[in-house]
Amino acid sequence: MLNERKLKILQAIIRDYIETAEPVGSRTLSKKYDLGVSPATIRNDMADLEELGYITQPYTSSGRIPSDKGYRLYVDQFMSLKKISDFKKDLLELELLNKISEIEQILQYSSKLLSQITNYTTVAVTPQLKESKLKHIQLVPIDSENVLAVLVTDSGMVKKPIIRLDHKVTDSNFETISNYLNDKLYGMPIENIEESLVEILNNDLKDFSSIVDEIIPEIFQSLDEINNLDMFFNGTMNIFNFPEYNDILKAKSFLEFLEEKQLLSNLITSFNNEGLNISIGSENVYKEAKDCSLITATYKIDNKTLGWLSVIGPTRMEYSNVVSVMAEASKFINDLFKNRYR
Amino acid sequence: MLNERKLKILQAIIRDYIETAEPVGSRTLSKKYDLGVSPATIRNDMADLEELGYITQPYTSSGRIPSDKGYRLYVDQFMSLKKISDFKKDLLELELLNKISEIEQILQYSSKLLSQITNYTTVAVTPQLKESKLKHIQLVPIDSENVLAVLVTDSGMVKKPIIRLDHKVTDSNFETISNYLNDKLYGMPIENIEESLVEILNNDLKDFSSIVDEIIPEIFQSLDEINNLDMFFNGTMNIFNFPEYNDILKAKSFLEFLEEKQLLSNLITSFNNEGLNISIGSENVYKEAKDCSLITATYKIDNKTLGWLSVIGPTRMEYSNVVSVMAEASKFINDLFKNRYR
């Protein structure tokens, strides 16, 4: 059904279109790529490839462009990975090792580097807080009216909301409460904590109920807010380098899709398997992403998701480049995670 | 030199151009605005206004558009402030009072609201950390390998970098060090702290030098990094609503100007006087901002700058609207600041 020559032709079309963003014609193919057959033969094969859905014509008698199905075949079957240059490797390694302490920062910096290296837009997503378990909680008085709550989860995330108090309290109380909460809530899924707390309150902490009453809801309210902001973007303006976004409306709707965050976050966090995941154009469920491709790396340790790192661009994406770079980057990142959060 | 009619005409031109973004002609003016004179008369006056530099012609025999000088006269002399609607007032008040604890958040949320209400891009800037004085420092152990440093400045900012340790240490040490640092560094400008520390180290903290040696440089390095990110943007995509950014290159360069951050931050933080400040087009020193106007509110308490809030848009900005809203917003924000950081 797809003999070797047709595969070669398809590959050439994809390569050329990724490079030029222009529909590819039979003459170009025969001249530019060493296919050993005449344009007429290529035309016949192209007609077949079109019938099978791997390429399409933007309009009658134009050249062909790859379809999403075509890209899919390409990335699955005959995409060749490149060796990424030593320079890029060094960049990744050095920057990552130097800059980093918190899990969010690992993702944030990786994302930044990735966008610099690939010239696409990258997104880093941290896992939903409520799905993790509490590992450590501590209340630290800042001044007479503010308390800092430090929460550490089993997946290594640290949240540090500041809570404002209506009345003043002494330091010692906080230590007591802090220790108590720590004892009782260790290992508890954050999602369940608020309800659990009500019970605890009424039983054990009667003496401090006025304080706890005030602080706990505040903590979890502010966690909710912080939670909505757990995406880091880099290179958003890179899309202006691609001719597909020369149309102001296209650019606008893409940027607004990014700004929306919710949909994109759903899309990215739907990839649960550790490793790389490619989703192409129409494979994305949201219509806003129908002419984008996403390459997403999911990071896990012991079945706990630590975060996602995603490169997003037009379906005409340099898949082989991006995948190569991301694979390489993932080595470092996984190492970092394993060293620090195992 | 500028009789009343000419002022009226100028005002009408500005109003119309702000509304339509199209050059305004004499016929339009005479029909749409109740000037009581014929187009020919208006034409004569317009010629005078042009000679004085308040309006210009994009090309021969087109209508007129206001110049930066024209806008300046308008905002200084005869711009009328609007009463902002109760709805908007409520929105501001409710959201701000509900959402807020930290100083950064006050600015961030105000900025968000402001962009929603005005439909322009807004920027919030927090003051340079190094210019403030340290009010409180505390080291909080998170786990055996990480310490949280909490720093509070006299201007109410709280920074919370997490420091990773190479070797493990016991809790008690931190409390001692923490207390010690707190004693010694209180009231010191953050800029000077690093050098001061070296001395302290060598004198008093010999017992803990290995820990302090490791932690202190890390703290201030991470402060530097955090410092670079002290701008919050909202409504950046609003520029797509303005025809002046229909050109993809214009939009791109504007967005890249925002992403650059440094220039814009310089521009905004150059406004030192408490209250509102309007800078129009060519009045902005950077060429990237030559066709933008900025309306900037500087917030101060006791001569300490707490932050800036800026609305940025095309020179054809709805000055009177924006100024009205910002004036109203500033009331709330100042109240909040005064209640919390005085």
Added chain:
DNA sequence: TGTTAGCACTCTATTTAGTTGAGTGCTAAT
């Protein structure tokens, strides 16, 4: 003297028609 109607002129924006060129599909020859 200030205001206005009239008119020729200017310049952009839009429409229309014509041209070019890359690329196709089909047919017939190899």
Added chain:
DNA sequence: ATTAGCACTCAACTAAATAGAGTGCTAACA
């Protein structure tokens, strides 16, 4: 099975024509 040849298609570009909004100037008017 492959290829040369050819008629055909369609977007993209170019050039010319047209419309329309607006001006400046002049002369008349109150």
